[in-house]
Amino acid sequence: GAGVSQTPSNKVTEKGKYVELRCDPISGHTALYWYRQSLGQGPEFLIYFQGTGAADDSGLPNDRFFAVRPEGSVSTLKIQRTERGDSAVYLCASSLMGQLQETQYFGPGTRLLVL
């Protein structure tokens, strides 16, 4: 079946604008994760959904960042009042049930550039 897909693949915006990044997980996967990868760094955890609910949002850097998953499938990461420091690759991953030894499968990422 299809893997994790993310849209758009690239997004250029101006400082202060609002952006939405979309993630389509693998069909049937109940666990969904957002990570952010800055240049020269490894992916950093942002938020984890189990079904429709955010089970762990401890990685969200501040209240400008928000994510939803209203029907337990597609998720949207929302960034308000974007800043230049938000520029990064935003990665989405999914796993079957979120259990310890399950593999997290990653999408290709959305490259966000804030000018």
Place this chain on the structure above:
Amino acid sequence: DQQVKQNSPSLSVQEGRISILNCDYTNSMFDYFLWYKKYPAEGPTFLISISSIKDKNEDGRFTVFLNKSAKHLSLHIVPSQPGDSAVYFCAARSGGSEKLVFGKGTKLTVNP
């Protein structure tokens, strides 16, 4: 404070030789470890994992070794192939958390 460290930003090896990528961690609560491979403009792809109850896991050309007392793991690729050229990320997870904690990655170049 980085909990997962990959101290070598790059590694270059000849085709057919062994590649050894290293990873150190500081959090003793980590009990599951993974290696991901990443090509440019793609997301990370799962490669191999190991539970803390084991000290070795092998899958074809790839073997991961875990030394819990030293808080160190390594990925061995043998024989290395040019298609293995990518950035390799070490990641760790603890039983009480769903999130993966990643290192900064090591860029492997396998020369023909």
